[in-house]
């Protein structure tokens with residue numbers, strides 16, 4: 001994920017909890033499969049496996065909560081690209097996409113900003129954020145996913161694919177904000193919800209710094225309780241599945 005705040009552009013490495021805990025999960029699932037059905041030992045092993053799943057879920061949510069908190073504290077307006085996660089999840093990158101939890105991050109940013117009176121702008125996924133040159137506005141149709149760096153044929157600027165896209169998204173976000181029209185790009189006020197399982201999520205966040213003084217979130221407790229609920233839900237769902 002690439003973040004651009006108007007001055008600096010930096011990349012946030014997505015976490016891969018599923019991969020990180022894959023070995024632990026495999027070992028404990030193997031142990032579970034060796035237990036006799038209906039036995040007490042099996043019941044214990046189910047709990048042990050569920051704990052690994054909980055750990056994975058907690059790691060991901062912890063990271064996303066911290067990241068979205070930082071983004072919302074630093075900015076009053078956040079522009080994000082509205083990517084088609086369902087489509088991406090069907091591609092080769094599926095595991096990474098799910099693991100990173102782009103949709104969840106959008107969701108967290110959306111409600112945190114809403115609570116603090118900020119604005120969350122989503123740029124339509126058909127906006128050619130990667131293909132436009134952020135310097136001269138020329139559109140380069142020759143780009144494909146494998147090209148990470150390119151030189152604009154018009155102004156000769158060397159572009160990093162994601163950094164260029166985040167610059168374009170920021171500019172587009174400002175344009176949407178200033179015109180506030182519903183046209184080719186959609187404007188979503190901060191109150192708009194972003195569904196987790198829905199079709200949208202983002203890869204690049206582009207931040208706009210309007211005023212450095214953003215009120216701190218006073219209801220962190222609320223995030224944590226929401227967090228716990230979903231954790232236990234995962235663990236319980238897993239337990240149910242195995243007890244049958």
Ligand SMILES: [Zn+2]
Nearest residue numbers: 133136152155
């Ligand atoms: Zn150019």
